[in-house]
Amino acid sequence: MQLTGDQRAILDGARGSYLATCMRWLVEWGEAMGARRLIPCDNTHAILAAPNLMARGATPATLEAFAAGLRQASSQKTAAGCYCTIHTAFVTLDEVDVAQNDATEVRLQREVAAMAADAGFIPTFTCAPYLVGNVPLKGEICAWTESSAVVYANSILGARTTRHGSESAIAASLLGLVPEFGVLLDENRRGTLLVEVSATLETTTDWGALGYFAGRIAGLGIPVFHGVRRPTQDEAKQLCAALATSGGVTMCHIAGVTPEAPTLEAAFHGDVPQEPVAFTGRTLEATYASLRNHTGDEIDSVILGCPHASIREIAGIAALLKGKRVADGVRLWIDTARITKGGADAMGYTRTIEDAGGRILCDTCPTNMRIPARRIVTHGFKQAHYARGMVGAEVIVAATQACVRAAVAGRWMGD
Numbered sequence: 001m002q003l004t005g006d007q008r009a010i011l012d013g014a015r016g017s018y019l020a021t022c023m024r025w026l027v028e029w030g031e032a033m034g035a036r037r038l039i040p041c042d043n044t045h046a047i048l049a050a051p052n053l054m055a056r057g058a059t060p061a062t063l064e065a066f067a068a069g070l071r072q073a074s075s076q077k078t079a080a081g082c083y084c085t086i087h088t089a090f091v092t093l094d095e096v097d098v099a100q101n102d103a104t105e106v107r108l109q110r111e112v113a114a115m116a117a118d119a120g121f122i123p124t125f126t127c128a129p130y131l132v133g134n135v136p137l138k139g140e141i142c143a144w145t146e147s148s149a150v151v152y153a154n155s156i157l158g159a160r161t162t163r164h165g166s167e168s169a170i171a172a173s174l175l176g177l178v179p180e181f182g183v184l185l186d187e188n189r190r191g192t193l194l195v196e197v198s199a200t201l202e203t204t205t206d207w208g209a210l211g212y213f214a215g216r217i218a219g220l221g222i223p224v225f226h227g228v229r230r231p232t233q234d235e236a237k238q239l240c241a242a243l244a245t246s247g248g249v250t251m252c253h254i255a256g257v258t259p260e261a262p263t264l265e266a267a268f269h270g271d272v273p274q275e276p277v278a279f280t281g282r283t284l285e286a287t288y289a290s291l292r293n294h295t296g297d298e299i300d301s302v303i304l305g306c307p308h309a310s311i312r313e314i315a316g317i318a319a320l321l322k323g324k325r326v327a328d329g330v331r332l333w334i335d336t337a338r339i340t341k342g343g344a345d346a347m348g349y350t351r352t353i354e355d356a357g358g359r360i361l362c363d364t365c366p367t368n369m370r371i372p373a374r375r376i377v378t379h380g381f382k383q384a385h386y387a388r389g390m391v392g393a394e395v396i397v398a399a400t401q402a403c404v405r406a407a408v409a410g411r412w413m414g415d
Contacts, residue, residue, distance in 0.1 A: 001027050001179070002037045010175070018076060022171035029168055030179025038177040039184070041082055043136045043159070045129045045144040046121070046169035048112050049089040078120030079176025085124040085134045086116050087146060092363040093125075093338075100369045121173065125363040126337035128237060128307040130157065133339075138259045141184060143172035148241035148307050148382065154251030156236045158259030160184050163250055183222075183250050189260065190269040191253050192221035194276040197228045199284040203399040204313075207235040208381035209287040210279055211242030215249050217277060224253040224267045226276070231257070234310055241307050242381040291384040294375055294394045294412065301373040301393070302326075302407040303366055304400060305335030306380035311343045313400070314360070318349040320404040326357030327410030331373075334358060335365040358407070367391055377406045 003011065011023040026038060078084045091105045093113075113123045124132050127146045130153070136142050138158030144150050145164045153159040162182040164172070172178045183189050195214050201207055214223040223243070231239060231254070243249040252258070253267035261267035304317060317334055326332045334353060336344070341360050344350045350360055366373070367386055373393040378384050384397040396412055405413045 001031050001035060003027070007038060007177070019174060022174055025167050025171045026175065026177060026179055030181065033179060033181040035179035035181040037180055039141060039180045041079070041143050041172045041176050041178045042140040043134065043142040043144075044078075044082060044084045044169050044173040045124075045134060045142070045146065045149060046084070046086050046164075046173055047089055047145045047166045048086045048116055048121070048170070049091075049109070049166075076119055076174050078173050082173060082176045083134065083136075084121045084173040085129050086113075086121045087127060087129070088112070088125050088363050089127075089368050090364060091369065092361055094362055096359070096361065098369065098371050100371050119174075124337060124339065126308045126339075128152075128310075128337065131233075131308065131310050131340060132337045141178060143169045143178050145169045147244035148237070151240035151244050151249055151251055152237060154183055154189075155240060155253065155258055160189075163248075187269075189251065190222065190271075191224035191261075191267045193218045193223040194264075194268070194273045195223050195225050195279055196276040197225055197279045199279055199281045201228060201231075201235070201284075203379075203401075204232070204234045204238045205379045205381070205397065205399045206284060207231055208238035208242040208379075208397075209284050211239040211252075212246045212291070212381040212385070213279055213283060213287045214252070214277075215243040215245060215247030218243070218247050218249050218252075220248045220250075222251055222253065223249065224255060224261070224264065226255050226264055228254060230254075234313055237307055237310075238380065245382040245385045288397060291381060291395060291397045293388070294396050296375070297412040299375045299377050299396075299406055299410065299412060300330055301366070301376045302330060302332045302403050303335070303376055303378045303380075303383055303387075304333070304403060305361075306365055306367075306378065306383035308365075309334055309336040309340065311340050311347075311349075314340065314344045314349050314353075315347070316400065317358075317404065318344075318352040320401060321356035321358060321408075322352055324356055324408050326407050330357075330407055330410050331366075332356075332358035332404075332407045333366050334360045336360060336362060338362040377403050377412060379403050 013020045136159035140159045142161035143164050144161045253261040255264045375394045377396045379400045384395040
């Protein structure tokens with residue numbers, strides 16, 4: 001790694017031991033990935049979450065040690081000119097009637113949020129920061145955690161970010177630097193897989209199915225979608241989330257939509273594959289079937305908002321629930337950012353949802369919290385994929401309207 005004199009001085013401790021540690025994280029990671037230098041970072045989105053007792057196997061002593069470490073580092077400030085937001089994952093700062101929202105973890109998460117704000121972070125507490133103000137422009141160099149948001153930033157916004165963990169995103173936030181490798185470089189943003197779409201994509205969940213199918217085939221590659229219309233923001237969100245779930249995709253191209261791919265030729269840097277992979281109507285049906293592993297029709301949970309719901313999605317859910325009532329024994333969760341819920345409160349959507357027996361959950365989601373469930377209906381392929389292993393539930397993935405019908409009936413009613 002070729003470091004400047006200032007970068008070498010930070011690594012040697014000129015700005016204190018904590019920033020030296022941060023520089024070491026970036027340098028060692030960069031060297032492992034073949035980076036030749038560090039470059040300025042414009043925008044970060046870091047996970048700053050108190051360790052969850054269930055998810056991480058932490059003990060109260062571990063939690064206190066975590067907090068003590070944060071207090072030691074709290075004198076640091078985010079780098080000048082770098083827009084930094086944070087995301088939590090395992091608890092909600094609201095009061096909810098579940099044991100998994102451990103009071104100690106909530107207290108520590110509040111402490112984390114306060115320290116982060118003092119350091120210059122904006123606590124958005126969402127897996128979809130682009131819905132609440134963190135919207136980097138084309139070409140901005142970012143350091144984002146949350147794999148679905150990484151794909152969205154690269155593919156829909158035209159920003160540039162590799163997939164980050166907490167340590168590297170925090171280091172980038174404080175130093176304003178990232179190692180230059182992967183999709184930060186032009187040559188590594190070329191498409192590697194052509195997906196020819198003939199299926200009609202009618203719902204946001206259909207776009208998730210397309211992403212889930214393509215992610216499994218692409219692996220670590222860059223799929224290029226041809227034959228699709230321009231997606232809405234919510235459709236693009238589901239596509240990107242599913243791509244990062246079934247595969248290790250960092251970005252995709254939608255020919256004519258992705259900022260740097262106005263044409264198919266541009267997406268592939270002039271070398272378009274001769275043998276595309278087909279996504280047909282039958283492929284769409286088979287992809288849904290792959291995440292419907294239920295042994296019965298009775299349900300106990302409906303989870304909407306993975307990634308976090310937009311205000312438009314919440315408005316649509318409220319309209320579907322108006323005048324109806326969620327069945328006894330069913331929990332209807334709508335997950336969203338706290339900022340988005342504020343809008344839903346002001347517009348009356350929250351009242352409509354709560355009057356129907358639903359609940360808007362901020363900061364996290366039931367699966368990350370490990371809230372037990374036996375059979376889940378969801379509109380998110382990402383949620384359906386991970387819920388099986390994280391909470392051991394059976395899952396049914398379906399469009400939002402079918403999910404709401406199931407919540408009201410207390411059983412899966414079909415598409």
